[in-house]
Amino acid sequence: MSRIKAGEQLFYGSTAEARAAATSxxxxxxxxxxxxxxxxxxxxxxxxxxxxxxxxFERSISDGTKLDFLPFYERxxxxxxxxxxxxxxxxxxxxxxxxxxxxxxxxxxxSKEDNPICFSIPSPDAPNPEQSDALYVMKQLPVxxxxxxxxxxxxxxxxxxxxxxxxxxxxxxxPIDYVDVSLVKSHTLLHIDGDPIFLVSSPExxxxxxxxxxxxxxxxFKAGRWTLPFFNRAEHVLELGNxxxxxxxxxxxxxxxxxxxxxHPDKAPSLLYNWQDLDLxxxxxxxxxxxxxxxxxxxxxxxxxxxxxxxxxxxPTEMGAVISxxxxxxxxxxxxxxxxxxxxxxxxxxxxxxxx
Numbered sequence: 001m002s003r004i005k006a007g008e009q010l011f012y013g014s015t016a017e018a019r020a021a022a023t024s025x026x027x028x029x030x031x032x033x034x035x036x037x038x039x040x041x042x043x044x045x046x047x048x049x050x051x052x053x054x055x056x057f058e059r060s061i062s063d064g065t066k067l068d069f070l071p072f073y074e075r076x077x078x079x080x081x082x083x084x085x086x087x088x089x090x091x092x093x094x095x096x097x098x099x100x101x102x103x104x105x106x107x108x109x110x111s112k113e114d115n116p117i118c119f120s121i122p123s124p125d126a127p128n129p130e131q132s133d134a135l136y137v138m139k140q141l142p143v144x145x146x147x148x149x150x151x152x153x154x155x156x157x158x159x160x161x162x163x164x165x166x167x168x169x170x171x172x173x174x175p176i177d178y179v180d181v182s183l184v185k186s187h188t189l190l191h192i193d194g195d196p197i198f199l200v201s202s203p204e205x206x207x208x209x210x211x212x213x214x215x216x217x218x219x220x221f222k223a224g225r226w227t228l229p230f231f232n233r234a235e236h237v238l239e240l241g242n243x244x245x246x247x248x249x250x251x252x253x254x255x256x257x258x259x260x261x262x263x264h265p266d267k268a269p270s271l272l273y274n275w276q277d278l279d280l281x282x283x284x285x286x287x288x289x290x291x292x293x294x295x296x297x298x299x300x301x302x303x304x305x306x307x308x309x310x311x312x313x314x315x316p317t318e319m320g321a322v323i324s325x326x327x328x329x330x331x332x333x334x335x336x337x338x339x340x341x342x343x344x345x346x347x348x349x350x351x352x353x354x355x356x
Contacts, residue, residue: 001095006300068112091151106169118139142178148171150319180299182202183203185201231247233246234246289302324339
């Protein structure tokens with residue numbers, strides 16, 4: 001695990017400086033031929049190596065499977081600096097990034113396979129504010145043979161449940177309409193009548209639509225036949241017009257925003273903003289993407305690509321990540337996105353699995 005200084009490496013000193021740099025880059029691009037797919041664009045900074053590792057992880061078994069890193073994304077609680085590390089067998093431990101401490105937690109009841117969905121909220125019944133975060137984890141494709149598609153990790157008080165004191169997993173009901181039928185393509189959090197609600201959405205065009213899980217009543221209900229326009233996770237940012245932000249599923253080089261403050265069964269939320277955050281050669285193939293909200297209108301967006309082409313096989317020859325800083329700012333009763341810096345890291349020595 002390495003740490004970059006996003007404020008220095010991804011952002012200019014001010015919004016005005018970022019706008020001036022963007023104008024200058026546009027002029028350069030106008031007079032510059034587009035690079036071939038095997039060449040990193042000249043306007044992008046290159047990070048030759050990752051910063052020194054602050055922590056190293058190893059799998060408990062050497063079967064080629066990867067580790068999953070599940071951040072406690074909730075910025076309002078104590079979980080902003082925690083991450084859960086999970087291997088293929090369901091072994092887990094929590095690492096607190098700021099303090100540098102780690103502690104084991106019980107095994108998952110069952111494996112959630114690759115890239116499980118996760119979100120965190122403060123747990124109202126936690127005995128200690130320092131253990132008030134609850135991390136919810138769900139398989140992307142729930143299956144009927146697995147009774148533990150969906151679980152929550154929270155710190156238990158023996159007086160209020162049958163578990164021993166400490167971090168414990170609790171099984172939750174699966175979203176029935178998705179079981180053995182559809183994967184969860186995107187998800188987010190919202191509040192309805194004060195209750196934290198977990199929203200999951202099927203792929204675009206699917207009849208499954210969007211469903212909600214009430215974390216208080218622990219019951220699922222259908223939000224509508226429509227689907228969310230996001231790739232993977234979206235985040236609610238109150239200070240930016242009370243909107244939900246994420247990477248656009250249909251145009252993954254775009255960052256978008258919608259209003260989910262009120263949802264209707266028969267009417268899909270309108271796409272309010274759709275900004276291009278990255279301009280790359282068309283034959284760069286996107287493999288994965290994610291983002292983190294840093295506060296103060298600033299986002300860190302990470303995208304992993306294959307590019308280049310082997311003349312004999314036609315297969316891509318290079319793989320790397322583009323990490324970008326963008327800022328969303330109010331402007332005349334609307335919002336604008338301002339691009340800051342983008343850095344490229346080539347996957348030669350190692351690769352990037354998760355950015356949080």
